[in-house]
Amino acid sequence: MPTLPSHVPLSLVVGQDRRAASDGDVARALSAGETWAAAETWRRFAPMVLTLAKRTLGSPSEAEDVGQEVFCRVYRRVKTLRDPDSFRGFVYACALRVLQNELHRKKMRSWLSFEQPDVLDCHGSGTPDMESRDLLRKFYGLLDRLAARDRIVFVLRRVESMSVEEIAAATETSESTVKRSLARASNRLSRWMDDEPRSVDGARWGR
Amino acid sequence: MSELKESPTLTEATDLCRDALGPPTTAELDRGLDGFLARISPTKTRPRRFVRWSLAGVAVAVCTLVALQVVSVLRQRWSAGEAPTLAYRVDGGSVLEGGYLRESGHAGMNVVFNEGSRLTLAPGTRSRLRVVDRDGAHVAIERGRGSFQVAHKSNRRWLVDVGPFLVTVTGTVFTVSWDPVSEEFDLRLREGSVLVSGPVSAGEIPLRAGQRLVANLAKVETVITEDTPDQMSSESPSAPPVPAVTPPGLQPSAPRPSPAPVAPVASKAFTPAKLASDYQWSRKLARGQWDRILQDANRIGVEATLSEASSEDLFALANAARYRHRSDLARSALLAERRRFPESPRVLEATYLLGRVEEARESGTAQAIAWYDEYLTCAPTGPLVGEALGRKMTLTDKLEGPARARSLADEYLRRFPKGNYAGSARELLAP
Numbered sequence: 001m002p003t004l005p006s007h008v009p010l011s012l013v014v015g016q017d018r019r020a021a022s023d024g025d026v027a028r029a030l031s032a033g034e035t036w037a038a039a040e041t042w043r044r045f046a047p048m049v050l051t052l053a054k055r056t057l058g059s060p061s062e063a064e065d066v067g068q069e070v071f072c073r074v075y076r077r078v079k080t081l082r083d084p085d086s087f088r089g090f091v092y093a094c095a096l097r098v099l100q101n102e103l104h105r106k107k108m109r110s111w112l113s114f115e116q117p118d119v120l121d122c123h124g125s126g127t128p129d130m131e132s133r134d135l136l137r138k139f140y141g142l143l144d145r146l147a148a149r150d151r152i153v154f155v156l157r158r159v160e161s162m163s164v165e166e167i168a169a170a171t172e173t174s175e176s177t178v179k180r181s182l183a184r185a186s187n188r189l190s191r192w193m194d195d196e197p198r199s200v201d202g203a204r205w206g207r
Numbered sequence: 208m209s210e211l212k213e214s215p216t217l218t219e220a221t222d223l224c225r226d227a228l229g230p231p232t233t234a235e236l237d238r239g240l241d242g243f244l245a246r247i248s249p250t251k252t253r254p255r256r257f258v259r260w261s262l263a264g265v266a267v268a269v270c271t272l273v274a275l276q277v278v279s280v281l282r283q284r285w286s287a288g289e290a291p292t293l294a295y296r297v298d299g300g301s302v303l304e305g306g307y308l309r310e311s312g313h314a315g316m317n318v319v320f321n322e323g324s325r326l327t328l329a330p331g332t333r334s335r336l337r338v339v340d341r342d343g344a345h346v347a348i349e350r351g352r353g354s355f356q357v358a359h360k361s362n363r364r365w366l367v368d369v370g371p372f373l374v375t376v377t378g379t380v381f382t383v384s385w386d387p388v389s390e391e392f393d394l395r396l397r398e399g400s401v402l403v404s405g406p407v408s409a410g411e412i413p414l415r416a417g418q419r420l421v422a423n424l425a426k427v428e429t430v431i432t433e434d435t436p437d438q439m440s441s442e443s444p445s446a447p448p449v450p451a452v453t454p455p456g457l458q459p460s461a462p463r464p465s466p467a468p469v470a471p472v473a474s475k476a477f478t479p480a481k482l483a484s485d486y487q488w489s490r491k492l493a494r495g496q497w498d499r500i501l502q503d504a505n506r507i508g509v510e511a512t513l514s515e516a517s518s519e520d521l522f523a524l525a526n527a528a529r530y531r532h533r534s535d536l537a538r539s540a541l542l543a544e545r546r547r548f549p550e551s552p553r554v555l556e557a558t559y560l561l562g563r564v565e566e567a568r569e570s571g572t573a574q575a576i577a578w579y580d581e582y583l584t585c586a587p588t589g590p591l592v593g594e595a596l597g598r599k600m601t602l603t604d605k606l607e608g609p610a611r612a613r614s615l616a617d618e619y620l621r622r623f624p625k626g627n628y629a630g631s632a633r634e635l636l637a638p
Contacts (some may be wrong), residue, residue: 038247042240050231050239055224060231064239071243133222139220158221181624 019043030075042071044093052092054101056155058140066102070095092170096152102112103148110144144194146185153178154185213636215536239397292341293363294321296513300328306336320344323358324365329384333552337368347489350556350590352384352393359399364411369394371526372405373493379416387556388594390424390628405496423532446488451489486516488523497527500511501536510538513543525557529564538564559591562598597628600635609635 019040021029021088026044029037073094081090093201143151153171156162157178164182168175231239283517300308300316310316312329318326318336324344328334332351338344343364346353350370357365357376365376372392379399385392394403396418402411414420414431422429442488453637486507488500504512504524516524525540541557541564548554562578565571577598583592596619604612616632623629 038244039240042243043236046236046239047230050235051229054228054231058224058228060228060235064235064242067239068242068246072246075247132227135216135220136223136227139217139224159225161225186213187215190217193214193216193220 019202022085023087027078027081027087027090031078031081031084038075041074041087041091045088046071046072049091049095052095052155052160053062053099055159056152057102058136058143062088062102066095066098069102070098073098085169089170093172096170099152100148103151106144107148138193142189145192148179150185150188154189157182158186214549238385277561293339293344295319295336295339295344302336303552306339306607308334308336320358322363325356327354327356333590348383348385350385350387352382354380354382357399368489368493370405371424371495371530372403372492375402375404375411387535387560388591392420392424394420394424403494404495406497488516488520488527492523492527497530500524500527501531501533504536509539513539514547516543518544518548518553521547522557525560529560532567534564534567555582555586555589556591558585559595562595566598566602572602576602576606593623593626593628596622597626597631600628601631604635 021040023044026037026040030041046067050063050067053066053070057063057066072090074091077094078087078090081087091174143154146154149171153167156167156170157164162170164175164178168178171178214260228564233303269439273508296319297308298317298319299312300310303309308316308318308328310328313330315330316328318328320326320339323476326346328348329352332348332353334346334348334351334353336344337347343366345366345368347368347369355365355367355376357379359379367374367376367383370384370387370390370392372385374381374394376399379401380397381394381399382397383392383394383402392405394401394414396414396416398416400413400415401451402413403420404411405422406424412420412431417433419432420429421432422597486500486503488503491497491500491503500523507515508549512524513521521544525537527545528534528537528540538561541561544551544557545554557579559582562575562582565575565578576599579595579602582589586592589595596615600612600615600619601616613635616635619626619628619632620636
């Protein structure tokens, strides 16, 4: 009896012993160039990075690109990591840096081109209804008006529910700076949210 | 920063964002892992890195080329915009108001320009520097001979008014002269090329090295010949200047009534706007546009022109009228020149030309003699003394007979034994 070809995509399966390795071990292995470490790094931190990217940018496709860039950066710079046990913080810091660069690039593109930015496309677990999608579009339209740092701080605090201390550590800034950024972003977003009509498709370009 | 109460809609949006944009699916993670592993695999990394660096190299090269081009263009523009003003030094003379050059001796003058150009003026030559500025120079030779050695500068323009002719110069070496009495223009070109425009042709006459253009307005004759090498070398601008108009044996000119000379170094003393005449008739005269000058004068009104035109324009009008045999208008213009600009260096020439204008009238002989007399009185050693004396001798012979003319012939031969009228003088003195 002939065997039907499998339609399940092939993927790398990491052995149980690797999954038990600590973050420090993974970092050391990645630094040493062991092939399993790259996949394990992705498996451990990709959900965190992709979620953060998706929530910060509002676009899953952009988040995927950013995720790739974050892990490539981690792979290239892991040898500069002094304390392998702080590998998670290192990855997170890389993610924030790449996100900040991406937001700057987006802003530059919006100034230099008349191209409409990506329309928010929500593929989350609970696909929102039309009204919710409008609200999300408006929310990300207003986030686009914020400075990159304020936007990231706001997302980390209000969406990712991180504490001010954690944000300060992750962004390598002082707590007071984080608080100022957060207050600025919250005040502006609140004001704009109440002032703007529900749909802000064109508002992103009307600054 | 004062903190506002957070908008309920914002709270709703952040909650929605958290719920809607949750963790990635397994498929997303697997797809991402494949992409990540592909990107960091050595076989992929190297070409990608190579391509990236190659692109960066090309971009840097293109940017460098563009930057060099931009810098080059900017430097050209900057250097063109900041070209040093043409400055000059006058040896053997000084500069009067209006740019007129006055000899301090009787050996001619040299005008040396800072760009390397040189103008050598023969003794007795009357010339002026009309404009000397950043763009070039505009020189006028009203009488006599000048040898030019013009350094070729692409961004500078040299113009030479020679009587009613205009010579447009590039880099070149030439000698040019104008005799207002015989109305003869003579240009010998040793190097380079020039364009000559004037009353003898409708357009410009191009001349090349080795050619000579002689135009005689009185005889209505224009001849272009090829100079032999001997002739060319004898006309070297550095050769000692040969008197062209002033007869030999003439004493140095007495100082003419004119304002105090100005320092002959800073060309900024000459403002083109101040030197340019109101109607630009001398330029039209140079182009042979006599009728246009006369039309202009008629349009403006002859009386208004005579009372308002500049000295230069009046002189141009007088010449245009003479060339068109409008004796009355020529006389009026010359008289206006004498009346309105008594300090002008043109006054003496106007006096002489009034004699020529009166000669053209049948009944004007006596008046012409009177004008020549006035010239001889006012400028006993002036550059037109030989001409004035010769004309007076001829007219006296015609009007009063040879007996009265012999004394003049005797004086003429004593002062100008080789002058233009020496033959007539000898005939009068012959037994």
